[in-house]
Amino acid sequence: MDESNPLRAERLRKLEAWRQRGIDPYPTRFARTHLAQQLHELFRDLPAGADSQTRAALAGRITARRLMGGATFLDLRDGSGRIQLYATADLLKPEEYELFTQVDIGDFLGVEGLVFRTRRGELSIKTEKFTILAKALRPLPEKWHGLQDVEIRYRQRYLDLIANESARRIAVMRSRIVSAMRRFLDSEGFLEVETPILQPLYGGAAAKPFTTYHNALEMTLYLRISDELYLKRLIVGGLEKVYEIGKDFRNEGISTKHNPEFTQMECYWAYADYNDMMALTERMIAQIAREVLGSTRILYQGHEIDLSPPWRRLTLREAILAESGLDIEKHSTLEELRAEILRRKLQIDLQPTWGKQVDELLKVFVEPKLIQPTFILDYPVELSPLAKKKPGNPKVVERFEPFIGGMEFGNAFSELNDPIDQRERFLAQEALRRAGDEEAQVLDEDFLIALEYGMPPTGGLGIGIDRLTMILTDAPSIREVILFPTLRPRGETL
RNA sequence: GGGCCGUUAGCUCAGUGGUAGAGCAUCUGCCUUUUAAGCAGAGGGUCGGAGGUUCGAUCCCUCCACGGCCUACCA
Numbered sequence: 001m002d003e004s005n006p007l008r009a010e011r012l013r014k015l016e017a018w019r020q021r022g023i024d025p026y027p028t029r030f031a032r033t034h035l036a037q038q039l040h041e042l043f044r045d046l047p048a049g050a051d052s053q054t055r056a057a058l059a060g061r062i063t064a065r066r067l068m069g070g071a072t073f074l075d076l077r078d079g080s081g082r083i084q085l086y087a088t089a090d091l092l093k094p095e096e097y098e099l100f101t102q103v104d105i106g107d108f109l110g111v112e113g114l115v116f117r118t119r120r121g122e123l124s125i126k127t128e129k130f131t132i133l134a135k136a137l138r139p140l141p142e143k144w145h146g147l148q149d150v151e152i153r154y155r156q157r158y159l160d161l162i163a164n165e166s167a168r169r170i171a172v173m174r175s176r177i178v179s180a181m182r183r184f185l186d187s188e189g190f191l192e193v194e195t196p197i198l199q200p201l202y203g204g205a206a207a208k209p210f211t212t213y214h215n216a217l218e219m220t221l222y223l224r225i226s227d228e229l230y231l232k233r234l235i236v237g238g239l240e241k242v243y244e245i246g247k248d249f250r251n252e253g254i255s256t257k258h259n260p261e262f263t264q265m266e267c268y269w270a271y272a273d274y275n276d277m278m279a280l281t282e283r284m285i286a287q288i289a290r291e292v293l294g295s296t297r298i299l300y301q302g303h304e305i306d307l308s309p310p311w312r313r314l315t316l317r318e319a320i321l322a323e324s325g326l327d328i329e330k331h332s333t334l335e336e337l338r339a340e341i342l343r344r345k346l347q348i349d350l351q352p353t354w355g356k357q358v359d360e361l362l363k364v365f366v367e368p369k370l371i372q373p374t375f376i377l378d379y380p381v382e383l384s385p386l387a388k389k390k391p392g393n394p395k396v397v398e399r400f401e402p403f404i405g406g407m408e409f410g411n412a413f414s415e416l417n418d419p420i421d422q423r424e425r426f427l428a429q430e431a432l433r434r435a436g437d438e439e440a441q442v443l444d445e446d447f448l449i450a451l452e453y454g455m456p457p458t459g460g461l462g463i464g465i466d467r468l469t470m471i472l473t474d475a476p477s478i479r480e481v482i483l484f485p486t487l488r489p490r491g492e493t494l
Numbered sequence: 495g496g497g498c499c500g501u502u503a504g505c506u507c508a509g510u511g512g513u514a515g516a517g518c519a520u521c522u523g524c525c526u527u528u529u530a531a532g533c534a535g536a537g538g539g540u541c542g543g544a545g546g547u548u549c550g551a552u553c554c555c556u557c558c559a560c561g562g563c564c565u566a567c568c569a
Contacts, residue, residue, distance in 0.1 A: 064529075067528095071525090072526090075529080088527090118529090140504090149506090151560070151561050206569065255565095349566090384569090487561085
């Protein structure tokens, strides 16, 4: 909005007029006695037209005005809900009543008065005293349709939160999801820890990093792409159950499922394997749903989904075989796999390696079908340089990814704790990197040294908090569950 | 990166190759239990930006900016 906007100029005019009358439009504090929601609960049984015995002091933002001449109604919204304010020319001094009628939608007001219910049944405050707590200079979005413009909703999330109940709901739900997850992990005996976000070497995932520079140390640092390698160092150190909830950063494209910075929970559990992590995952997600939604049955994008354990378990090979007819075990080289894809005329892009081709088959043919909670297990070793090989099958690792609603939202494995094998895997990744794979992992000598001191058998799990929130709030885009999603900056003033 | 769509008043949206429309919001007047309050009136626009075609462009064309969806990238 332009600085010279007449709506803003009008509000500035009011602000000045109030100041000239000795009113401070931005005072420091206001003592509340109640929240709106408390009053609705306390006076649920107060009949229409009746006064209560209670005087209450409330504060919040004015969201609607109904001026009737000698009487004025304002809607006040606080963090808990909405309540109506009522004032008349009889109850207030003339200059006070006039000021009450001049309050704009968007202004913050503190008010004190008797709680009563109007003839039409609306619980209200009979205003005896009121204070301007903050003058708003810009008009709020329109009251019927709320704020629709997605660009404004993302760029100025505060307006989205003011105007749209769904935005408030998602923000609150996300907080409760994270909180419930913490409670669950704490109760399971996990220790919450923090590991570096600025790292001299990045690792733990196949992704391109963001790069930055530390002036005093004169060194390049990377924003972490995962927490994994540091958390496993803690397992080496004897912290047997650890977790971290925090931001990871991946320098890649943006989509409805990807934001360059996203929140992940990673946990590591000594003496456990990926079967234990599967059981942990399904119990945790079901528990979070019960706490946050009151049920393990959810609706996601039109699908009824039951989150109660046990979830379906399906090997990657079985899943691809079922959905594409292709047996990746029989076609165990890139050439054979490609030949079979072409022979079957499968609609899929060809990939540079066997592992990536298998991953593509999963993504195209299997993932969209995984509506009900499903663990896909046993991934190709070349896609999983940090996971332990499956006993008896050196081409496959003990790894799973959980899917709900056709979306992957995590990753887990029996952690590789053999330092010799780990070094070989890193070296294989280095070879891929030299061959042009920018996302191949880099060898982390410090991590290898840690493993050489001995790491117990360990199960590890990562859960994408943003995607989990999408699933539990029925959000179609990751931008709906991230308060401030990454957007290209806008040149012009708001 | 590619394709498609969008951008009109503070907000939500109509609309046309010939001087720009509605509702809400704002302002003025009336109105003392209203609640999408009501009634009467008024103001408010570089029609995203820059070029082009045309007697004339908000509309047609090109480029640009931003956004959305799909796709690619990304376990």
